[in-house]
Amino acid sequence: MTRIVIAGGGVSGLSLAAHLAVTDHRHPVVVVDDASKPLGDMTWASWSDRPGLLDAAASRWFERVRVHVNGRTTVLPLGRYRYRVVRGDDLLAxxxxxxxxxxxxxFHHGHVDRVEDDGVIxxxxxxxxKWVFDSVVGxxxxxxxxxxxxxxxxxxxxxxAAFDVETPTLFDFRTPQGHGASFVYVLPVDAHHALVEHTSFIAPGAPQDVAAQREALAEYLADVxxxxxxxxxxxxxxxLPLRSxxxxxxxxxxxxxxVEAGMMKASTGFAYQRIQRDSAAIAESLRRHGDPFHLPASPSRFRMFDGVLLDVIRREPAQLEQAFGALFRFRTAEPALRFLDEATSVTQEWRLFAGMPAAPYLTAARHRLAR
Ligand SMILES: Cc1cc2nc3c(=O)[nH]c(=O)nc-3n(C[C@H](O)[C@H](O)[C@H](O)COP(=O)(O)OP(=O)(O)OC[C@H]3O[C@@H](n4cnc5c(N)ncnc54)[C@H](O)[C@@H]3O)c2cc1C
Structure with missing residues (x-):
């Protein structure tokens, strides 16, 4: 009988396996993983405005986020969205x-050496x-x-007891901006525990400045x-390489x-929710068409927006704070999250962009189109 091999049992391999289990009962499925990346070490946060197949894996749900941008702290309700946290072990269960x-x-423990047209080594x-889904070779x-x-x-x-248990900080720009556009992200566990993350957009291939990152984290924890x-x-x-x-x-x-298929959004580094949507689309394509290739293409303008934003902040890192400030300037975070979800209309996008300075974006867009 036709067999499906899923190479890699990380979030994309596991999510696809679950979606196949509920939509396709004809094909034997083997998930091959070499345990090189233990699931127990992974936690994913993501936002969504609708129920998902793997929602039971979420250990936390949040209804609001905090942002600190342009000298101001704001707590924003998420509107129709929820922000959730999924741990690797819970996802597997x-x-x-x-x-x-x-x-x-x-589930097969093994190392995938190669992907070939009629299977894997x-x-x-x-x-x-018959079909191989590859999250490891690329x-x-x-x-x-x-x-x-x-x-x-x-x-x-x-x-x-320093952390606000009900409110993750999506971005806080109160951190030195010397190593590229940088912000701090805080995901609370309880009042005494949190994941505090220093994030910078840097040039491809540039090294991590480990000492500066640690110093920035220590400063943020003490002072902010x-x-x-x-x-x-x-x-x-x-x-993580960001590709538009x-x-x-x-x-x-x-x-x-x-991630090998480009599921990581270039302007945010988030991939979890896109992987869920892709898994559902692949399973549906197999069910309806007998092959996994009838997948919806996301409108190309969103790739252009991501590329232009990354070009702008490479030249002028301070523009990242301006851009996030503009996107999150509404009463709720919903318009920004919908845009980052690539689910906005052109009219909604113009409303969001109206808060940004036009010149650097038009210049970057012109350069891109001329390439
Ligand atoms: C530290 C970190 C935190 C992140 N946090 C978030 C977040 O909060 N929210 C979000 O949306 N995105 C996040 N991301 C981005 C993205 O969601 C993750 O990278 C995600 O784990 C990608 O899933 P994947 O299935 O594509 O690949 P992977 O997670 O890399 O899974 C690959 C799997 O294949 C196995 N494997 C590898 N090589 C082989 C081989 N040759 N043969 C067999 N098995 C193999 C590994 O053991 C692993 O289980 C994060 C990324 C990182 C690195």
């Missing part, structure tokens, strides 16, 4: 609820498949990165949060998924 009762779903052995060539997101996060314990002393319980860091151009996805019967 919920996915297994869908797949464990299906005998044709299996796992630990040197050929595993035949296309032969990715489009060039426009920028990179360099972040370092500390899971901290604060001496004082007012922890009265803190312990760092865990540190995470990454440099579409990554090639299809190679014969293989389709890339997840």
């Amino acid at each position: 919920v996915v297994r609820r869908y797949t464990d009762s299906l005998r044709h779903f299996t 796992v630990d040197g052995r050929h595993m035949r498949a 296309p032969a060539e990715q489009p060039p990165a426009d920028a990179a997101l360099s972040f370092r996060g500390w899971q901290v314990h604060s001496e004082r 949060v007012g922890t009265g002393g803190h312990d760092v319980e865990r540190e995470e860091h990454a440099v 151009a579409q990554s090639p996805r299809r190679n014969g019967n293989a389709l890339t998924i997840g």
